[in-house]
Amino acid sequence: xxxxxxxxxxxxxxxxxxxxxxxxxxxxxxxxxxxxxxxxxxxxxxxxxxxxxxxxxxxxxxxxxxxxxxxxxxxxxxxxxxxxxxxxxxxxxxxxxxxxxxxxxxxxxxxxxxxxxxxxxxxxxxxxxxxxxxx
Numbered sequence: 001x002x003x004x005x006x007x008x009x010x011x012x013x014x015x016x017x018x019x020x021x022x023x024x025x026x027x028x029x030x031x032x033x034x035x036x037x038x039x040x041x042x043x044x045x046x047x048x049x050x051x052x053x054x055x056x057x058x059x060x061x062x063x064x065x066x067x068x069x070x071x072x073x074x075x076x077x078x079x080x081x082x083x084x085x086x087x088x089x090x091x092x093x094x095x096x097x098x099x100x101x102x103x104x105x106x107x108x109x110x111x112x113x114x115x116x117x118x119x120x121x122x123x124x125x126x127x128x129x130x131x132x133x134x135x
Contacts, residue, residue, distance in 0.1 A: 011132020015125045019052075022121025029114030033107050041107065041115060044093035047085055048119040052126025054082035060130070086123050093119040 001009075026045050030037050058079055062072065097112030 007132045011128055015129035015132065018121050018125035018128065022118045022125065025114040025121070026118040029107075029111045033111050035105075035107055037107050037111060041096055041111060044089040044096065044115055045118045045122065047089040047092075048122040051082050051086035051089060052122055052129075054085065055079055056126055056130050056133075058082075058130075086126075090116075090119045090123065 023045070058075060062075055063079075093112075093115040097109070097116050100107050100112035101109050
């Protein structure tokens, strides 16, 4: 078996495990937090999951990389929006990490670190699945 076949077989499972690990970090941080975690802290992970779903709705075979053809501009726009949402969610999680570190009355720093790890793991799992799944 070559690497492509191995990735097609084990890629979705690895992707799911990484996705689950990302949400596991977040659940651990919320459960172990000594104060109630505001709903705003949940949003980066939710939007990262949504972005992962958005760019996995696009098949690799449908993307035309020719710079001179106007076909599939909606598909490229959809991917662009998905990547913008994913990086904004990552930036928001980093911002919440900084906020948790500075403010003494908010959640612990572990909640912020878990939010960043959650977004990173979710986005990595989405990319692994997008690379590995085949039609």
